[in-house]
Amino acid sequence: MKLNMLKWRNKSSNISLAKKREMVDGWLFVLPFVISALVFFIGPLFVAFILSFKEYSFLDGSMMNAPWVGLNNYIKAFSDPVFIKALKNTAIYSIGVVPTQLILALALALVVDSKIKGKTFFRTAYYIPTITSTVAVAIMFMFLFKSDGVLNKFLGLFGVNPYTWYDDIRLALPLIMIMAIWASVGLYMVIFLAGLQEIPNSLYEAASIDGANKWQQFIHITVPMLKPTIFFNLVVSLIGTFQVFDQAYVISDGNGGPLNSTMTVVLYLYKQGFDEFNMGYACAIGFILFVIIFILTMIQKKFFGEETSM
Amino acid sequence: MEKKKKLKISRIIFYLIIIGYALVALGPYIWTFITSLKPTSEVNNFSIDFSTLTFRNYKFLWNKFPFGRWFINSIIVAAIVSLGNILFNSLAGYALARINFPGRKALFLAVLSMMMVPGQIVMVPTFILLTKLGWVNTYKGLTIPFLTSLFGIFLMRQFFLSIPKSIEEAATIDGLGRFGTFFRIVLPMAKPALATQFIITFNGNWNSFLWPSLLARTSDMYTLPVGLNSFQGQYFQFWDQVMAGVMILSIPSIIIFLIFQRNFIKGISTSGIKG
Numbered sequence: 024m025k026l027n028m029l030k031w032r033n034k035s036s037n038i039s040l041a042k043k044r045e046m047v048d049g050w051l052f053v054l055p056f057v058i059s060a061l062v063f064f065i066g067p068l069f070v071a072f073i074l075s076f077k078e079y080s081f082l083d084g085s086m087m088n089a090p091w092v093g094l095n096n097y098i099k100a101f102s103d104p105v106f107i108k109a110l111k112n113t114a115i116y117s118i119g120v121v122p123t124q125l126i127l128a129l130a131l132a133l134v135v136d137s138k139i140k141g142k143t144f145f146r147t148a149y150y151i152p153t154i155t156s157t158v159a160v161a162i163m164f165m166f167l168f169k170s171d172g173v174l175n176k177f178l179g180l181f182g183v184n185p186y187t188w189y190d191d192i193r194l195a196l197p198l199i200m201i202m203a204i205w206a207s208v209g210l211y212m213v214i215f216l217a218g219l220q221e222i223p224n225s226l227y228e229a230a231s232i233d234g235a236n237k238w239q240q241f242i243h244i245t246v247p248m249l250k251p252t253i254f255f256n257l258v259v260s261l262i263g264t265f266q267v268f269d270q271a272y273v274i275s276d277g278n279g280g281p282l283n284s285t286m287t288v289v290l291y292l293y294k295q296g297f298d299e300f301n302m303g304y305a306c307a308i309g310f311i312l313f314v315i316i317f318i319l320t321m322i323q324k325k326f327f328g329e330e331t332s333m
Numbered sequence: 334m335e336k337k338k339k340l341k342i343s344r345i346i347f348y349l350i351i352i353g354y355a356l357v358a359l360g361p362y363i364w365t366f367i368t369s370l371k372p373t374s375e376v377n378n379f380s381i382d383f384s385t386l387t388f389r390n391y392k393f394l395w396n397k398f399p400f401g402r403w404f405i406n407s408i409i410v411a412a413i414v415s416l417g418n419i420l421f422n423s424l425a426g427y428a429l430a431r432i433n434f435p436g437r438k439a440l441f442l443a444v445l446s447m448m449m450v451p452g453q454i455v456m457v458p459t460f461i462l463l464t465k466l467g468w469v470n471t472y473k474g475l476t477i478p479f480l481t482s483l484f485g486i487f488l489m490r491q492f493f494l495s496i497p498k499s500i501e502e503a504a505t506i507d508g509l510g511r512f513g514t515f516f517r518i519v520l521p522m523a524k525p526a527l528a529t530q531f532i533i534t535f536n537g538n539w540n541s542f543l544w545p546s547l548l549a550r551t552s553d554m555y556t557l558p559v560g561l562n563s564f565q566g567q568y569f570q571f572w573d574q575v576m577a578g579v580m581i582l583s584i585p586s587i588i589i590f591l592i593f594q595r596n597f598i599k600g601i602s603t604s605g606i607k608g
Contacts, residue, residue: 044511045432045433045434046434046435048428048432048434048511048512049428049432049433049434049435049436049437050434050436052424052425052427052428052432052511052515053424053425053428053429053440055420055421055424055425055480055481056421056422056424056425056481056486057440059421059478059480059481060443060447060481062462062478063455063459063462063478064447064450064455065447066458066462067455067458067459067462068450068454068455068458070458070461071454071455071457071458074457074458081461081464086461131354134351139348139351144355145351145355147590147591147594148355148358148359149354149355149358150590150594151358151359151362151587151590152358152361154532154536154540154586154587154590155362155540155582155583155586155587156539156540156542156557156558156582156583156586157540157542158540158542158558158561158562158582159540159558159561159579159582159583160361162561162562162575162578162579163361163362163365163576163579164361166365166368166572166575166576167361167364171377172377173364173379176377176379177379205357205358209358213597262449262451265451266451266452266453268453268542268543269542269543272542272543272562273542273562273565276565276566289451289453289543292453292456293453293456293543296456296457296460297460297547302457302461305456305457306454306457306458309451309453309454309455309456309457310454312451312453312454313449313450313451313454316449316451317449320449
């Protein structure tokens with residue numbers, strides 16, 4: 024009581040000083056981040072926006088003098104068959120990868136959350152592909168799937184002829200998708216696991232007293248209680264898949280082949296910006312990507328309601 | 334009796350499935366590791382001749398290529414970036430959670446909005462900026478732009494919101510200033526969140542490929558992923574050595590994860606990043 028009064032008196036007599044202190048402290052604490060964000064994010068974002076209306080090549084020197092072309096870069100993108108192909112590939116990749124990996128991740132999370140023997144082992148085993156470099160993963164998969172690789176050797180035991188998986192324009196993209204699911208399902212599993220552990224046990228106990236079976240409990244308790252987690256995973260997974268680059272780059276040695284079958288939006292942005300030096304065009308591609316991600320996130324937010332901290 | 338038997342069978346099938354998926358997850362590593370120990374002539378053989386397995390490939394990579402240098406570059410970059418992130422994201426996250434300063438709400442909103450912007454948008458201007466600064470092909474270029482992260486700040490803010498205010502109030506009454514309270518009281522309590530952040534940041538930067546492949550121009554500045562990818566082309570026929578390279582790239586992340594894993598799951602559940 025006495026202490027509180029003391030604090031109160033201090034506060035009231037120095038109210039402006041305390042406020043000032045809070046302000047100084049607050050801004051000191053966020054200063055490194057604010058500087059970094061201004062220099063390496065907001066500034067460049069602003070420049071990228073302007074560049075996207077210019078025809079600018081890095082080799083030309085000053086970007087101030089680069090010619091203004093209005094919406095030409097954006098118009099060009101939608102009549103550029105390679106960009107359209109990249110967009111299509113990225114969409115197929117996302118539509119294939121997101122639901123598959125989230126369902127698989129939820130199933131794995133339920134497994135490692137249940138009463139099984141060797142829980143820690145399974146959690147670790149399922150998570151390990153997540154922490155491995157995508158470059159390492161891509162090279163491993165190239166090795167496993169190469170024409171005289173172990174997969175073909177294995178299939179050969181059943182009389183299947185060896186196949187050059189990554190050279191097939193129909194298979195290259197699906198193989199990258201499988202690789203991505205394999206490599207990242209552990210991350211979503213861990214986040215689901217954390218979500219599952221927050222659901223109070225009493226809910227399940229009450230339900231089982233009421234005679235609900237495991238499936239009914241899953242549908243009526245687990246899924247609704249996990250809704251924010253599902254939303255979080257969906258957003259992160261979607262944003263991640265739309266930014267796919269590493270796997271496509273490594274598998275195709277940087278060119279998106281065979282025949283652009285593994286060309287993705289970010290790979291194309293990279294090629295336009297840093298191989299062809301069409302930097303204005305690359306910036307326009309970046310903004311198109313941003314708009315797509317923004318719209319998809321908003322749709323999901325609408326669909327899932329506002330009940331998340333995102 | 335019948336029911337019990339049925340239950341047992343379903344249990345066995347269940348374990349077969351979860352062991353099967355563990356094999357799917359770990360199998361490629363096991364095969365990669367075995368291949369890395371094989372002589373070149375044996376690489377394409379399904380069978381394993383244990384008497385021929387050696388660590389010769391690792392020695393060879395280390396001696397013939399700047400693998401040691403790439404390894405050290407990767408360590409330097411990942412360590413500096415992780416330490417920077419732990420410090421700066423915690424400071425910012427704490428201010429956003431606890432300090433009442435004008436602009437706090439707007440700043441938090443800015444963090445959330447920026448999280449939705451794909452990083453690749455700023456790739457071109459940032460690269461131009463780093464070129465102008467003369468930071469391309471330097472450690473500065475590989476580290477300084479990545480010292481803070483939006484996700485890390487969000488994570489730390491969520492964590493600091495979850496700890497009781499009374500602890501800081503007690504510290505203030507004991508005469509500790511804002512920085513003292515933060516470094517001596519609050520930060521030590523944040524170990525699980527810091528461990529989570531450390532794992533995510535260290536791995537993210539250890540494995541990072543897109544930026545280092547732009548910023549590291551000469552072989553002596555390559556990080557491991559860039560160096561390993563540079564093997565593409567004629568070198569990709571010596572798969573035993575390439576697989577040794579894959580293991581060198583993979584093992585440190587796995588070790589770091591195994592060390593911190595207990596804190597990792599705890600960190601995720603306490604920071605409320607799952608939504």
